[in-house]
Amino acid sequence: MDNTTQRGSSLVKGILITISILFVGIMLILPMVYVISSALSKGFSFYFRSLTTEYVVSALLLTLLATLVAVGVNTFFGIMASWALTRFQFKGKQVLATLIDIPFSISPVIAGLSYIMTFGRMGWAAPLMDWINRTFHTDFQVVFALPGVLLATIFVTFPFISREVIPVLNSEGCDEEEAAALMGAGGFTIFRKITFPKMKWALIYGMILCGARALGEFGAVSALSKTRGRTFTLPLEIDALYMSGDSDSIVSAFSVSSILVILAIIVLILRNIFEYREKRSGRKAG
Amino acid sequence: MYVELKDINKKYGSFYASKDVNLSIEKGKLVAFLGPSGSGKTTILRMIAGLENPTSGSIYIDGQRVDHLAPSKRGIGFMFQSYALFRYMTVYDNIAFGLRVKKVPEDQIRTRVEELIRLTNLEGVEHRYPNQISGGQRQRVAFARAIAPNPSLLLLDEPFAAVDAKVRQELRSWLREMIYRLGITSIFVTHDQDEAVEVADQIVVVNRGRVEQIGTPSDIYGGPKTQFVAEFVGQSLPIHDFYRLRGYEGQKNRYSGAIVRPEFVEVFRPDNPTFKDLVPVADEAVIEKISFRGDHLELLVDVKGIKLTVSRALERRPVSVGDSMLAVVYRLYAFDRDSIVLLNNTNLQDYEAIA
Numbered sequence: 001m002d003n004t005t006q007r008g009s010s011l012v013k014g015i016l017i018t019i020s021i022l023f024v025g026i027m028l029i030l031p032m033v034y035v036i037s038s039a040l041s042k043g044f045s046f047y048f049r050s051l052t053t054e055y056v057v058s059a060l061l062l063t064l065l066a067t068l069v070a071v072g073v074n075t076f077f078g079i080m081a082s083w084a085l086t087r088f089q090f091k092g093k094q095v096l097a098t099l100i101d102i103p104f105s106i107s108p109v110i111a112g113l114s115y116i117m118t119f120g121r122m123g124w125a126a127p128l129m130d131w132i133n134r135t136f137h138t139d140f141q142v143v144f145a146l147p148g149v150l151l152a153t154i155f156v157t158f159p160f161i162s163r164e165v166i167p168v169l170n171s172e173g174c175d176e177e178e179a180a181a182l183m184g185a186g187g188f189t190i191f192r193k194i195t196f197p198k199m200k201w202a203l204i205y206g207m208i209l210c211g212a213r214a215l216g217e218f219g220a221v222s223a224l225s226k227t228r229g230r231t232f233t234l235p236l237e238i239d240a241l242y243m244s245g246d247s248d249s250i251v252s253a254f255s256v257s258s259i260l261v262i263l264a265i266i267v268l269i270l271r272n273i274f275e276y277r278e279k280r281s282g283r284k285a286g
Numbered sequence: 287m288y289v290e291l292k293d294i295n296k297k298y299g300s301f302y303a304s305k306d307v308n309l310s311i312e313k314g315k316l317v318a319f320l321g322p323s324g325s326g327k328t329t330i331l332r333m334i335a336g337l338e339n340p341t342s343g344s345i346y347i348d349g350q351r352v353d354h355l356a357p358s359k360r361g362i363g364f365m366f367q368s369y370a371l372f373r374y375m376t377v378y379d380n381i382a383f384g385l386r387v388k389k390v391p392e393d394q395i396r397t398r399v400e401e402l403i404r405l406t407n408l409e410g411v412e413h414r415y416p417n418q419i420s421g422g423q424r425q426r427v428a429f430a431r432a433i434a435p436n437p438s439l440l441l442l443d444e445p446f447a448a449v450d451a452k453v454r455q456e457l458r459s460w461l462r463e464m465i466y467r468l469g470i471t472s473i474f475v476t477h478d479q480d481e482a483v484e485v486a487d488q489i490v491v492v493n494r495g496r497v498e499q500i501g502t503p504s505d506i507y508g509g510p511k512t513q514f515v516a517e518f519v520g521q522s523l524p525i526h527d528f529y530r531l532r533g534y535e536g537q538k539n540r541y542s543g544a545i546v547r548p549e550f551v552e553v554f555r556p557d558n559p560t561f562k563d564l565v566p567v568a569d570e571a572v573i574e575k576i577s578f579r580g581d582h583l584e585l586l587v588d589v590k591g592i593k594l595t596v597s598r599a600l601e602r603r604p605v606s607v608g609d610s611m612l613a614v615v616y617r618l619y620a621f622d623r624d625s626i627v628l629l630n631n632t633n634l635q636d637y638e639a640i641a
Contacts, residue, residue, distance in 0.1 A: 175370035178337060183384035183435065184358030193383075197374035 035261055038254035050252035051259065055229045059237035060259065062146075066153040066221075066233060067214040073154050074210050078161025079203070083195065085162070086169040087177065097166075103158045111155045112223025119143050148224035149231055156220050157210045164206030165199045172198050201278035208274060212267040216260060234260055287346075288313035288471050289334065289439060294343035296329055296495070303329045304340070305495045311473065311488070316465050318486035319475045322518065326495035327475045328367075328443055334473070335364050335441050347439055360439075363432035363470075367444040369424050371416040377427050378403070378412040384435040402430040405464075421449045425457060433468065440465070442474035446481060458485050479519050483507060491515050509628075513545070513621040520547040522595065524621075530590050531615050532569050533631030541620040544629070548597045552614045553587055555603065561612070567633035568612035573605055589613050 040047055050056070084090075085097055103111065119125050119142035133140055142148045176198075180190045218235040225231040228240055234256060241253035287310035296304040303326045311317050319327040332338040334345060336357030345353040352360045372380050381402055385395045403412055406426040411419050416427065425445065432440060445461060446454045462485050465472050476482050482489050483503040491498040491506060491514070499511045510516035517524060528544035529537050553571055554561045561568075574593070575586040583598045585605070594613065598605070605611070617630045 173368075175366050175368050176372055179364065179366060179370040179431075180372070180383065180387075182335065182337070182357045182362070182364050183387055185383070185387040189387060193375070194372055 032261055035254050035257050038251060039258040041254075042248075042251050046251065047255050047258075050255040053252075055232070055237055055240075056234075056252075056256055058229050059232045059234045059256075062149065062231070063215060063233040063235075066149055066217075067211050069150050070153040070157045070214040071207050071211050074157055074161050075203070075207055077158070078165060078206060078210075079199075081162045082165040082169055082199070083191070085166055087174060087195075100159050100162055103156050108152070108156050108217065108219030109223055112152050112220040115148060115151055115155075115220075115224055116143050119148070143224055144226050144231065146231060149221050149233065152220035152224050153214050153217050156217050157213045160210040160213060161203065161206035164202045164209070168199055168202040169195070201274060205271070205274045205278050208267060208271050212264065212271070215263055215267070287311065288315075288348055289473070290346040291330070291334070292344045292346075294330070294333065294340045294345065296326075296333060296338065297341045302495050304333070307343070307495075307497055309490055309497055309500055311471065313471050314469055315471060315487045316462065316485065317473045317488045317490060318482035319473065319490050319492055320479060320482040320518075321477065321492035323477055325477075325492045327477075327490075327492040329495070330492065331441050331443055331473060331475050334439075335362055336360055337364075361437050363435070363437035363440045365428050365432045365440070365442040365445055367447055369416075369428040369448065371424060371427055371431070373416050376413050376415060377408060377419065380416070380427055381430045381434050384431065388435060398434060402434055406430045422453045422457060425449060429461070429464070433470065438471065440470050440472040442472065444476060445474050446476070446478075461485070479521070483519075491518065493518070510619060510626060512624075513543075513626055516545045516619045516621065516626055520545065522547050523593075525592055525594075527592065528618060528620065531592065532567055533615065533633040534618070534620075534629060536632065537620060537629065540622070541627075542622045544618045544620040546594055546615055546618045548584070548595050550616050550618055551594050551596045552616065553585060553596045553598065553611050555605075556610070556612050561614075564614050565612060567631070568614045571611045571613035573607050573609045573611060576605065576607060587611065587613060 117123050176194050238253050238256050241249045289311040291309050294307040321327040333340050381399045382395050489506045490500050493514045499515045522545045524543045526543045569589045571587040571589045574588050577584045585596045587594050620629045
């Protein structure tokens with residue numbers, strides 16, 4: 001009987017592994033390989049030429065800028081939010097924790113549209129912006145401009161960092177912080193010497209996830225960005241190239257896509273390194 | 287009085303974690319807060335430290351009212367149950383932390399930390415991290431860290447809970463000696479009565495957020511004032527029909543129950559010449575269970591349906607389950623709703639051997 005269960009379980013194991021490999025292969029690996037091979041289908045010189053067009057360079061720079069800003073802003077707010085949620089008791093704490101997760105459950109396009117409704121010409125914040133522009137003689141715009149792209153990217157990547165940091169801080173408890181406070185340490189010293197070292201690896205891991213998501217964001221940015229060469233990020237540029245329909249630009253679309261694929265692989269490697277570090281530091285502390 | 291708590295109440299919603307707590311502690315004493323888990327003893331300790339705020343009442347340390355002061359302004363050292371060592375700092379930096387936040391010059395810090403490392407026998411591990419040292423060493427680091435800034439009051443939350451039984455015994459005497467040598471007023475919380483009796487000068491028994499009794503270990507053990515103290519300190523179960531035991535027949539309607547400690551009972555074989563004078567006043571007893579306790583046996587005997595726990599020296603004649611014995615209860619604590627008295631066996635009033 002032991003033998004049959006053994007054989008049964010090894011059969012199950014075999015089937016599960018085959019299904020997983022087939023699924024990952026067909027759904028993920030094959031398309032990625034196809035992207036790279038299509039990108040190179042017209043030779044290396046065409047590949048490099050299609051990466052250095054004005055539109056692509058502008059899109060690449062904007063994507064990197066949006067990613068940096070999103071990671072920076074979300075790191076700051078992520079630390080603040082996780083600190084507040086794990087170290088203090090207050091009314092509505094659960095509500096705040098749930099609100100932070102909204103970008104996970106809401107479609108990015110809706111996020112983009114909601115910014116249009118807020119800051120666009122018909123939006124409720126439009127009079128305020130008109131007033132600012134009149135008073136300071138500026139031409140500050142959110143929608144269909146750089147700030148809109150940044151806002152959209154920040155929005156969709158908002159929960160990543162706090163979602164990584166909060167569980168770590170919760171599981172570590174706050175005895176050490178209490179001990180330090182008893183000895184007279186101020187809030188900032190406690191944060192710098194005790195809380196920050198605890199969250200460090202989780203924070204870095206969260207930043208990587210946040211960055212990866214920011215690089216590839218399409219929906220929310222697409223709603224707020226209409227000018228190719230100025231407010232287009234890489235995913236939008238790829239879409240534009242592909243949609244234009246002639247065979248050269250379709251190959252170009254694949255070339256540009258290959259940048260994102262390479263960035264994604266780099267992120268994946270970094271992620272694994274830091275995941276390992278985080279686990280190891282967790283074990284060390286335990 | 288060095289530490290005083292006056293009419294302290296602590297409410298969580300409608301639940302009283304502390305109710306009408308009044309107590310005072312003399313300078314230089316080592317005091318135990320003793321109670322079962324959930325009794326509110328740690329809450330009292332944390333209120334003295336300032337980690338919790340009382341709902342009402344006042345706390346004085348050295349004549350100064352402190353309940354509105356920040357924890358760091360109260361001049362206390364606090365040792366956490368989990369030790370709460372800073373895991374990303376070395377042993378040295380842990381001990382130095384309290385001095386560094388007080389901006390003590392670095393050379394004075396070094397002198398003080400090195401002195402404490404010698405005092406607590408931590409030479410050689412100064413530069414290790416808390417996860418690289420043993421449980422006993424961790425406790426000593428926590429102790430050194432708590433006393434580094436020369437606090438006037440040391441508070442210890444279950445100081446022995448996180449180490450194993452063997453190390454615990456060693457640490458008890460070590461800690462007691464250390465506290466006496468430093469002469470620092472100390473309060474520790476424990477749920478272990480042996481620990482409280484062995485280590486403390488004074489015990490505060492806490493139950494359901496109230497102080498049940500305050501006294502020296504021998505006061506608490508020998509003169510429990512409430513049923514709870516008698517039960518908890520002697521680890522005995524109450525008996526409600528104790529008046530059926532010989533020597534207590536007249537007490538039927540005066541008390542609601544009694545507590546019989548193991549040392550209050552003599553159980554012997556009917557042919558034992560040492561106790562031949564007791565035979566006429568003894569009850570019949572049957573051994574129901576025998577447990578080996580290392581240096582003695584613990585017998586559970588049935589006397590007219592009443593279960594009594596007795597300890598028996600190993601050098602006495604061997605016994606087995608089902609043996610018929612005789613039992614005499616020398617004395618017991620009888621209680622009713624709010625008082626407790628020590629009753630002596632009325633048949634033994636002129637029997638000298640019980641003294």
